[in-house]
Amino acid sequence: MHVGLEPWSPGASPSLRGRAPCCWGEAVKGPPSSQLGRRAAWVAAQFFRVQCLRGCEDCRMARDTGVGKSSIVCRFVQDHFDHNISPTIGASFMTKTVPCGNELHKFLIWDTAGQERFHSLAPMYYRGSAAAVIVYDITKQDSFHTLKKWVKELKEHGPENIVMAIAGNKCDLSDIRSSSSSLPPFLHLTMTVVRRKDAIVGWFASI
Numbered sequence: 001m002h003v004g005l006e007p008w009s010p011g012a013s014p015s016l017r018g019r020a021p022c023c024w025g026e027a028v029k030g031p032p033s034s035q036l037g038r039r040a041a042w043v044a045a046q047f048f049r050v051q052c053l054r055g056c057e058d059c060r061m062a063r064d065t066g067v068g069k070s071s072i073v074c075r076f077v078q079d080h081f082d083h084n085i086s087p088t089i090g091a092s093f094m095t096k097t098v099p100c101g102n103e104l105h106k107f108l109i110w111d112t113a114g115q116e117r118f119h120s121l122a123p124m125y126y127r128g129s130a131a132a133v134i135v136y137d138i139t140k141q142d143s144f145h146t147l148k149k150w151v152k153e154l155k156e157h158g159p160e161n162i163v164m165a166i167a168g169n170k171c172d173l174s175d176i177r178s179s180s181s182s183l184p185p186f187l188h189l190t191m192t193v194v195r196r197k198d199a200i201v202g203w204f205a206s207i
């Protein structure tokens, strides 16, 4: 298994500046579509975009701020969890290659900032994506409402046939759970526990 990571560079495109190098992979200079040349997946409401290519797969993730989108990506790519992870600024990009049968699938993951002020950047990341992962925090009702907004935006403005996946994160805090479980039936719902690597890997594989 190969994890394609390079140190994050503060000299890269300002819109891609964000987290610490230990959590974020390659700094990409320029719009994602020109870099990847392939369809990708995206995650927001925080959401991120994940693009999966055969022999090279690309995904993007989108989300709400603080729901744990970056932690999910960090766990998947680096098998690392950080309680003090910093908020994403703009977006971050990471890759991970995993074996799938006789093939290697490479995930190209764009983690977009959840803060409202970065909302206008979102189309740049979900355009051309093969899949989008929308993350909400099961302890925050607001984040569940925000995910509905992202689903609507993706349906109206996202790529045709984009795969949408929803992750309800922070299952370890289920005692203070507040979000409703009445999700639309056409969406794939998987509750994610960031601290468990096997759950994260299996979840991405299902996308």
Ligand SMILES: Nc1nc2c(ncn2[C@@H]2O[C@H](COP(=O)(O)OP(=O)(O)OP(=O)(O)O)[C@@H](O)[C@H]2O)c(=O)[nH]1
Pocket (backbone or CB within 6 Å): 046, 063, 064, 065, 066, 067, 068, 069, 070, 071, 072, 082, 083, 084, 085, 086, 087, 088, 089, 112, 113, 114, 115, 169, 170, 171, 172, 173, 192, 193, 194, 195
């Ligand atoms: N208890 C618990 N905390 C989590 C979990 N996932 C993430 N966190 C914590 O939630 C906080 C926010 O996590 P992030 O991954 O930065 O959330 P985000 O959605 O990427 O936030 P933005 O970058 O601001 O959009 C951090 O303190 C994490 O350590 C989880 O599954 N359980």
